[in-house]
Amino acid sequence: MEPVIYLVVLAVIVIALICLYVSLYNGIVSARNRCDNAWQTIDTQLQRRNDLIPNLVETVKGYASHESNTLEEVTKARGALNAARTPQEKMEASNMLTNTLTHLFAVAESYPDLKANTNFQQLQSELSDTEDKISYARMSYNDCVLTYNNAITTFPGNIVAGSKFTPRTGFEVTSEAARTAPSVRF
Numbered sequence: 001m002e003p004v005i006y007l008v009v010l011a012v013i014v015i016a017l018i019c020l021y022v023s024l025y026n027g028i029v030s031a032r033n034r035c036d037n038a039w040q041t042i043d044t045q046l047q048r049r050n051d052l053i054p055n056l057v058e059t060v061k062g063y064a065s066h067e068s069n070t071l072e073e074v075t076k077a078r079g080a081l082n083a084a085r086t087p088q089e090k091m092e093a094s095n096m097l098t099n100t101l102t103h104l105f106a107v108a109e110s111y112p113d114l115k116a117n118t119n120f121q122q123l124q125s126e127l128s129d130t131e132d133k134i135s136y137a138r139m140s141y142n143d144c145v146l147t148y149n150n151a152i153t154t155f156p157g158n159i160v161a162g163s164k165f166t167p168r169t170g171f172e173v174t175s176e177a178a179r180t181a182p183s184v185r186f
Helices: 002-063 068-083 087-108 112-116 118-153 157-161
Strands: none
Touching: 002 068, 002 087, 002 112, 002 118, 002 157, 068 087, 087 118, 112 118, 118 157
């Protein structure tokens, strides 16, 4: 009767290990899927911002036609975001577009008629709202990336993950200008 007990105990241990493996694997897949979903949210907001920019550029053109260099930079940055394929390329292009939009809004401060234009105000408000959503989506994405990376690099998840799951990169501030606070002078 003893060998039967050992076999039963061994079978229970094997089943428990299989269940643990399946649970860890499913947890890693779930974390990876949350990262993908968070990225899709960012991508949607980036597209929304991209769709608003041509209207903003056209509105500014009417008031600040000699600011063509700024408008060209915005258009170029928008094109770079459209051409970006990988998440890393999109992150870099998005940061570049954010910088050019900031410069565009700074230029708009010099044109009282433009600042008073209802269409410009509405577009600026929508872009500001979209930027807030992008910022929140980036934070959410970074949280998902952290959870996923922890799942595949900590024990015993790293054993289950093996080389099948690779770490992801979250959003980072890439420009030194974005790290420093702007100076405000009166």
